[in-house]
Amino acid sequence: MKKIGIIVSIFFATIMLTSLAAGVLLNKAPSPTDKPEMTITGTPADNFPDEQRAQFCGSNTAKSTDYIQEFSIPTLCTNPLAIVTDYDGNVWFAQTNTGNVAKFDPVSKTFTEYDNPLWPKGGRSMMWGIDYAPDGSVWFTDETYDSVWKFSTLDEKYDRLSYPSEGNSLPQKLQVDGSQIIINDFTGNKLTFLDPTQSGDDVNYLSIPSPVDNSVTADFALDANNNVWFTNWLFQQGGVLVKFDQNGYLDSVSNSNEKSLPLLDFIEIFQLPVELLTPNGAVVANDGTIWLADTTSSYFFNFDPVTEKFTQYVTSDPLLDTYGNQTGIVKTPISRPYWIETDDQGRIVFNTQTANNISVMDPKSQSIVEYHIPSKNPNWGDCDPGTGMMLADCGLAQVFDFTIDGTKIWFTEWVENNIGVVDTSVQLPLDVQLESNTLTLAPGDSKDFEFIVSPKSQKDLLGISLILSSTRDFLNVDLINNSPESFQLDSNAPRTINTIISASDDAESGTYKILVGAQASDVAVGKFITVTIE
Template sequence: MKKQHKGIFFVVIFGGGLLFWATAASMPGAGPMNEEPEITITGTPADNFSDTDRPRFCGSGNAKSTDFVTEYSIPTECTNPLAIVADYDGNVWFTQTNTGKLAKFDSNTETFTEYDNPIWPKNGRSMMWGIDYAPDGSVWFTDEAFDSVWKFSTIDEKYDRFGYPSEDDALPQRLAITGSQIIVNDFTGNKLTFFDLGQSADEIQYISLPSPIDNSVTADFTLDENNNVWYTNWLFQQGGVLVKFDYNGYRNAVQESGKEFFAGDMFTEIYQLPVELLTPNGAAMSNDGKIWLADTTSSSFFSFNPITEEFTQFITADPLLSAYGNQTGVIKNPISRPYWIDSDEQGRIIFNEQNANNISVFDPKSNLLVEYHVPSKNPYWGDCDPGTGMMLADCGLAQIFDFAIDGEKIWFTEWVENNIGVVDTSVPLPLEIQLESETISISPGDSRHLNFIVSSKSSDAVLGNSLILSSSHDFLNVEVSHDSSESFQLIPGTPHPIHTNLSASEDAVSGTYKILVGAQSSDIAIGKFITVTIE
């Protein structure tokens, strides 16, 4: 039987030489080498990387902008910004994995403040994946290298470190504050931990809930309106389960019995993930009660209806060539890799696409998917060398590893470009998609015409676009007809009809599927989903 763990979470002060090697080895490009790498001392956080690795981790250019995205360069060089959250006063807080600091960006004055962390180990680096802002003005964040949860008081500007409870391998990852509880998933330690903030400042009680699949990972989590915790538990590239945990019911039972016990089947419900969903990192709850999951080994994201217990698969547009370069031609089927996912007050689903350099917004009511292309790119994270040793300028990834919703705006970090940025979703879209039909039926071995219209919403600008024709399954294919082109220009006042053919192979599996059609430019992709029923 798995063990339920209860304990006390203590404030911990770092010693002077704490396991720097373990920290360095956990970062790409920082493992042992046969020869001592050359390091030019600059007096900045860039000194944590060799001269060779600095372009890869410290950024390749200045902040950029589009009509929809604005970026801001962090004053300190090579901080590697990661987890990000917005407070109630127009400030954005984010962690710096290469400095151990928390930083603030005032969106009203557009100024940065970086708060020195005096108890951070010298030259220490850590991936800080989780962050949240508490009503008392404190910011909490996770730290995987040192198995810690940190509290920063924005009032007295003081850090406190709490050792994360672990027996073996641990990776405290995402973090959320709900009421007097802090919830953290232990990605490699395979558990959820619930911390009680109602205790004293120096010790916090906690309960750790082991996940149902042994030797697996416990990924992101979300809460429904009844405070049930939903999270995924899976084996890499082998699938897994979606778990519903009745935490309130469990706590009430503990109080009535006066003792802790294994939650087991009494307080958990388990749902098998579809075979197409292999790496569900992000999890979110929408206001209609559905669970949304982001799949990082594909271009898909999924919804789960707890009433019907059915999963629905959605797909993004293909990444732009500039996101991956493909100068060697080895990438045959590029994928976007949705990573984290969230929902806003309008019921829209927000997610980042790691391999497409996008922040994306899906409206389930209109079936509209808008993918905002982030302009900064680091060519050392793409196939961007044409063979000359000189990287292409507009190529690669900024490694957008986190985002935070603030009304109509979506703030995000660029881990290898040393920027933060914001998407303004209130900016009018440059085009619209009109479908001939939102549903279509087809039999295996058959094909159907599928037409739609792309119209410019600009009054004067001519827009260059390429088609989006995306299907989540190989047996369902959408191709442009001979009288249409995959690339075209939109002229104001002149709707552009698109003719395509939808075909299902002989071995197509009966069911209901989603395909995405639309158009994209260098700055934005706009598409609508069509429901396809294979009879």
């Protein structure tokens, strides 16, 4: 195996420099000349010095809400990452800090962890991609050793396939697609197609270079015609959305004597909007539109291939207890949508890394539900009030992957050593009704707008804070008549919220989204207003 000299999570240090999480990681990592104290435990925690174990190993205590249940992984400090379910509803996930895959049985609520004898002692790797194949194999990527792994659930054996490394490679997301496996090489700037019947080091791949030089190739998705959609971008410099005619390319190659053909003959390129800087997650919805998650903002986007237009959406702001802000360093908290998928109801699901949420957006009703994950690690937020004692219930669980199984959304908590599940069938405690779904303004104009927050819970009082978020600086939504931003919602008394929506004099003509709604302690409910500026 080829070992690359990187620390766990170097991805954040290089790609997400503005992230508070990355700042904490870099500030707390010991220098090469330090000799940190190491207490040998005989567990994966031994991969970290004592002073970093609370940061990476977490509390190992599972929590729950009315909507989310967490489960503690028996082995300490495994750093669970990529996750998928099989056809029987079992949950499979890869462990950054052990090289193992593990299974969770939701019926018996038991874990089985499968030791990987091929994994080097003390090895660590971010495993971003995983999928379950019809033959009972679990496939996953491994960025440290430039590998693609196969674990047979039938004979419980591992097989390592070397990934084609040409300079700086990072095999990331992975999807089993019929008789092939598709992988995006994030820093190698290519898509790779693999025949899963191969094994060992002598593996043949078909690699498709991306059309934008010196960029990264992020997550991908397939549409109904087998076209592959993915993004190329430069960190905080924007990029393009790419449509690759996979069938056309492969058919042409097979009918010619060439091993490859010019890529530009089989792609379409769409310029990303300037507001979309770091599109990591991508998915094709049931209606053929593409959804992208922007990890350096609170935005997610929809692209319609017919009109070739992007629509920008926004999440609610992260709760204060996710980032703490004891020093006041966080001036504008952002939620960082990361990966994005669609469920069998046509809803869009994504994880927001720094909001500690799993979010479910319904394009038909233009509504969003944001489920707040109860576990938090204070070492990943500004949670120290200056006394050296971390604040309770502050920080992030670092939820880096999820998978959808019917009404359940399973996810991993990378620094809390838990997996968890959102049950989207549980009745929500409140609802939001809009006066109207649309509004038209001229630059410099403003209009009053009402919405109603209605209780559905039997609790006598429900603590509520309002959500008032816009996608553009020149478009604002504000409370009027001295209305409070937070209040107690009576179970028998809906609350009418009076706002004013205004466009500044320099507002650009176009169609935009505003999010209004209500945040309870464990869940938020919002509705999108479509605002047209003439």
